[in-house]
Structure formats: structure tokens, C-alpha cells
Amino acid sequence: MRRYASTVVVLLAAAGVLFSAFPAATASDLSVAPNGVTIPKGYRNWQVVAPSQRDDKDEIRVILGNGIAMKAYRAKQLPFPDGAILAKLAWKRVKSAEFDNTFVPGEPQRIEFVVKDAKKYAGTGGWGFGRFVDGKPADEKQHATCWPCHEANVKGHDWVFTRYAR
């Protein structure tokens, strides 16, 4: 009996290891984009690459970078090394009630990440793209629009739009 119990424990532990090593990215898993990109822990505390603003969507944004990305930006290192991650936080642009002609972030619209892994994402410039709205990943159709746009417009900057704002 003791031996049986031990075997069960070992089997359960092995199953646990397997499960965490290969997390399932299914439609029911709300934290993983179709290509495996997840929301990196602590991204809101990352340093700023630059703010940006978009008229047609009436949004204001800020682009942040993890440590690897910021180091590469400051060293003007291209292509970005594996492990570099950029985050784009987008809010509706709203008029400040306290200061004329000034616009500030309103409702959050989405957060997006690009994750550099030259081998894993070889088919999309070495970048994995993840878009999340209310913490949930967008569908495959939306994700399919990311790479063609980066590919068409920013070949000379390792497919990354945002430059470091000095």
C-alpha cells in the first residue's frame, strides 16, 4: 500500500512537471496569444522607449521595453537580441478637463507585445506578436495583420517602428 501511494505521488508529480513544461494554448486559455506570446509579468514597470499618438484611432500610447530591449536601444544594437520585449499600451485620447489644448489617457484600449526569438519566430522577422484587450488575447485573424505591416514598413529597423526618444 505504501509503495502504491508513493507511485501515485511520483506519477502525479511527473504529470505536473509535464503540464507546466507544455502549457496548453487553447481558445479557453485567456492569457496566451495564438503564437504563444503572453503578458510579461511587471511590464507596466518597464522603462519608456517613447510615447506616440494616433489620429485616426484617437489614441495616445506609450511604448515600454524590458531590460534587454532598453540596453539594445541605448547601445543602438540592431537586430535586437533574443529576449528583447517591447510593450505598447494604448489609451483613448481624451481632452483634459483641467488644462486647455491638452490630451491625456482615457480608457485603456489594448496592450501589445513583441517578443524577440530569432529561431521560434523566424517566419515573422524573429518577432512574436501578442495583442490583448482587457487581458484577453485577440484572435488569430487579428494577429495575422501584425507582421505584414511591420514587414512592409520598418525593414531597416529590425521591423520595429518605435525609436528611442532622447
Add this chain to the structure above:
Amino acid sequence: MRRYASTVVVLLAAAGVLFSAFPAATASDLSVAPNGVTIPKGYRNWQVVAPSQRDDKDEIRVILGNGIAMKAYRAKQLPFPDGAILAKLAWKRVKSAEFDNTFVPGEPQRIEFVVKDAKKYAGTGGWGFGRFVDGKPADEKQHATCWPCHEANVKGHDWVFTRYAR
């Protein structure tokens, strides 16, 4: 002779201590604003409070906070505690050449800081204001415009315009 030399060293050391304890904020000192505010070391690496944008000046900005300020923002602590510093980095807003309807930072316009010290800056809501263009502080006349505007518009938020963008 040896004794004389020692005395000179001691006097020079004492002068050095005095000098660093009371830095002169004169017109020739290019790193100190009229009220004593300086450019904090490493401010570019601080976390983001929020981006903003201003139509009349055609600028895009980002407001950063030091550790004390960010902790207060996240805890919704008002008034901000002594030691809190916010930085506003402003760039000319320029049209992206790579993406329609999108605006990005152009030339840096100025950096500004508000430093909380309730006692030292008691006359201006506990905040010291510093504006720097090309690393040089603006003059007293310009600095005199900071507090009246904050006083008139953001009494309910410890005289700080920027809210934390979630």
C-alpha cells in the same frame, strides 16, 4: 612645513565640504533652477505615470515618477510624500514617415521636474518646480509661471495634473 601642508589640506577639505553642502545657484550654474531644483540622476529610467499631448504647442510628452512618487500613485496616496519627484519630458510632435496618422517624438523641447518637500516649498503647495531646456534651467520669470497654474487647476490632486494611466 609638513604641519603647514597638513593645515592646507584640512582647510581645502573643509572648503570642499562647505561648497558641496551649499551649492551656489547663480546664473552661471547651469544645472540648478532658481528654487534649487536640479536634474535628478537617472530620471530617464523612471517608470511611466502617463503620456500626454498638447495641441497648441504641438508636443507629445511623457510623465515619469521616481520610486517614491510611483508608490504613492499606486497606493492612491495624497498628498504625495516628501521625496516624490515627477519628470515631464516634452518633444515636438512629428508625423511618422512609416505609418499613416501616427505621431512620434521629434526634437526634445524641455524637461521639467516637480520635487515634493512640504517644508522647503511650503509657499508653492510643497512642490519645487524646475524647467530645463538643453540641460540649462529656465529663468526666474519662467519659473514664476509654474505654481499659479498648478494652484488654479489641480487643488484636488495635490496640485499635480497627471493621473496614473492604468
